[in-house]
Amino acid sequence: MPQKEIAGVTLDVDENGYMTRMEQWTKEIAAALAKEVEIDSLTEKHFKVLEYLQKCQKEGTPLTIRKVGKSGVVDIKEFYELFPGGPLKKASYIAGIPKPESCI
Numbered sequence: 001m002p003q004k005e006i007a008g009v010t011l012d013v014d015e016n017g018y019m020t021r022m023e024q025w026t027k028e029i030a031a032a033l034a035k036e037v038e039i040d041s042l043t044e045k046h047f048k049v050l051e052y053l054q055k056c057q058k059e060g061t062p063l064t065i066r067k068v069g070k071s072g073v074v075d076i077k078e079f080y081e082l083f084p085g086g087p088l089k090k091a092s093y094i095a096g097i098p099k100p101e102s103c104i
Helices: 027-036 042-060 063-069 078-081 085-097
Strands: 003-006 007-011
Touching: 003 027, 003 063, 027 042, 027 085, 042 063, 042 078, 042 085, 063 078, 078 085
Parallel strands: none
Antiparallel strands: 003 007
């Protein structure tokens, strides 16, 4: 299994660089991953979205942009503003969960 070092921690990742063990995730790792996808800093709103995605992952709920937009955490416009250039793909990467099947 591939690994990579982020924020001084060796993480298990898949062939696309997404974390495979969510229990390794921390806010410090999230901040480092965000910088990799050109998001300079994470706000409280970012973390609310990330926590929502992690909750869905734990429940086995398939993720889509539309589902996030209807979550009550953010609307679709705000989701795109927080994670520009592929919000679900970037947010999943930063949240430490596998890339959703709905992402290309």
